[in-house]
Amino acid sequence: MRDILLFFLASILSIGLCASELEAAQRQNPKAGAQGKAASSARKAKPAAQKPAAAQKQPPPPVSDADQKTNAVLKQLGLTVQTIMIDAGHGGKDPGAQAFGLTEKNFTLDMARRVGDSLRKKGFTVIFTRSGNNYLSLQERPDAANAKKADLFISIHANANPNPARRGLETYYLSEAKSNDAVTVAARENGVPVQEISDLQFILTDLMLSSKVKESRHLAECAHKGILGSLRKARVSVLDNGVRAAPFYVLVGARMPAILVEFGYISNKDDAANLKRDSYLQKQSDGLAEGILQYKKELAANAPG
Numbered sequence: 060m061r062d063i064l065l066f067f068l069a070s071i072l073s074i075g076l077c078a079s080e081l082e083a084a085q086r087q088n089p090k091a092g093a094q095g096k097a098a099s100s101a102r103k104a105k106p107a108a109q110k111p112a113a114a115q116k117q118p119p120p121p122v123s124d125a126d127q128k129t130n131a132v133l134k135q136l137g138l139t140v141q142t143i144m145i146d147a148g149h150g151g152k153d154p155g156a157q158a159f160g161l162t163e164k165n166f167t168l169d170m171a172r173r174v175g176d177s178l179r180k181k182g183f184t185v186i187f188t189r190s191g192n193n194y195l196s197l198q199e200r201p202d203a204a205n206a207k208k209a210d211l212f213i214s215i216h217a218n219a220n221p222n223p224a225r226r227g228l229e230t231y232y233l234s235e236a237k238s239n240d241a242v243t244v245a246a247r248e249n250g251v252p253v254q255e256i257s258d259l260q261f262i263l264t265d266l267m268l269s270s271k272v273k274e275s276r277h278l279a280e281c282a283h284k285g286i287l288g289s290l291r292k293a294r295v296s297v298l299d300n301g302v303r304a305a306p307f308y309v310l311v312g313a314r315m316p317a318i319l320v321e322f323g324y325i326s327n328k329d330d331a332a333n334l335k336r337d338s339y340l341q342k343q344s345d346g347l348a349e350g351i352l353q354y355k356k357e358l359a360a361n362a363p364g
């Protein structure tokens with residue numbers, strides 16, 4: 060328990076530092092946001108290139124002080140999405156869940172590669188926490204995303220439950236768990252007893268003040284909808300367990316919107332059979348990438364200014 064408290068203290072401090080560092084960076088380089096806006100304006104202006112030549116000759120509008128401020132805020136809030144850290148859950152000495160001939164650490168590595176390919180096809184830059192069968196602690200994963208300045212963090216998992224009837228797709232973001240089911244999943248993924256999750260929830264209340272809960276929830280909703288949409292379009296049966304909040308260690312300390320996807324229960328016969336099918340995995344992977352692209356589009360559409 061002492062280790063957990065120290066860990067959270069360290070995490071809280073590190074997140075606190077994040078905000079200060081961003082503010083400091085903004086003070087030192089106030090033009091960074093304006094440059095981002097200029098690039099963004101150029102992208103937005105692209106469709107206009109199809110218009111008559113007279114329209115093309117108009118000079119670009121000057122970047123006002125208000126625009127500069129807006130973009131500095133966007134940058135500070137991390138509302139730009141290009142580089143995505145994909146985290147294949149477990150690995151090395153930690154196999155994760157095992158059932159029906161599936162081992163979670165192998166599934167997540169395969170799925171991470173698929174998701175990476177799907178995202179690259181949509182123009183994103185993709186990096187991985189692990190690309191082989193190596194062990195990483197739960198804290199090292201968001202740390203790697205922070206070090207690489209990733210814009211999003213996506214942790215990939217498969218679920219398991221002692222009840223073999225449990226099945227379905229779940230997408231999580233870091234917050235207080237609102238159901239016993241969510242507590243059970245977090246306890247298993249964190250490798251701790253359920254009781255420790257209850258203790259953790261008290262500490263989490265403070266932690267929530269400084270993490271990107273709102274953005275992570277929105278990302279989780281887009282990702283979940285993308286996966287479901289892709290499967291349903293292909294007329295593949297899937298049980299929708301929805302977007303959920305839970306205190307996952309692997310999401311703590313991430314300075315960017317961060318989610319954890321449980322792609323199905325390997326402890327359920329039907330889910331496990333699906334999770335072995337190439338076409339099913341591809342549909343999920345493409346759907347997740349589509350959901351993330353949708354998240355990016357919505358951010359751009361709702362950007363202030």
Ligand SMILES: [Zn+2]
Nearest residue numbers: 148155216217
């Ligand atoms: Zn897992």
